[in-house]
């Protein structure tokens with residue numbers, strides 16, 4: 725084996741090793757989650773999420789009025805909270821101005837900690853909508 729062949733072989737081996745490391749540790753492919761908002765309900769194609777997996781939410785308002793999308797803890801019925809307090813409490817949200825009838829928005833979110841059943845939900849907190857049924861319980865493993 726001459727010097728040049730040896731070098732080429734070494735480079736090739738190094739490149740293969742590098743690509744193996746990158747494919748094992750590189751960023752995970754995002755998982756698409758389809759969320760549909762209507763009067764008055766929320767449907768999601770995924771209800772059991774995994775911490776550390778990137779999710780690509782595609783949120784569509786199939787209703788006739790504005791809705792919003794929030795990932796947050798369940799709130800007690802009749803609890804008085806301002807929108808600012810809600811936004812602060814939410815892990816992620818899309819405001820109702822952006823979810824007009826027929827509108828579709830995307831949101832990328834990665835859960836960082838687990839959430840047991842009953843501790844997290846997708847909800848719409850536009851006045852009265854939550855009470856009317858716009859909530860979808862989720863869990864994070």
Ligand SMILES: [Cu+2]
Pocket residue numbers: 790791792848849850853858
């Ligand atoms: Cu709503």
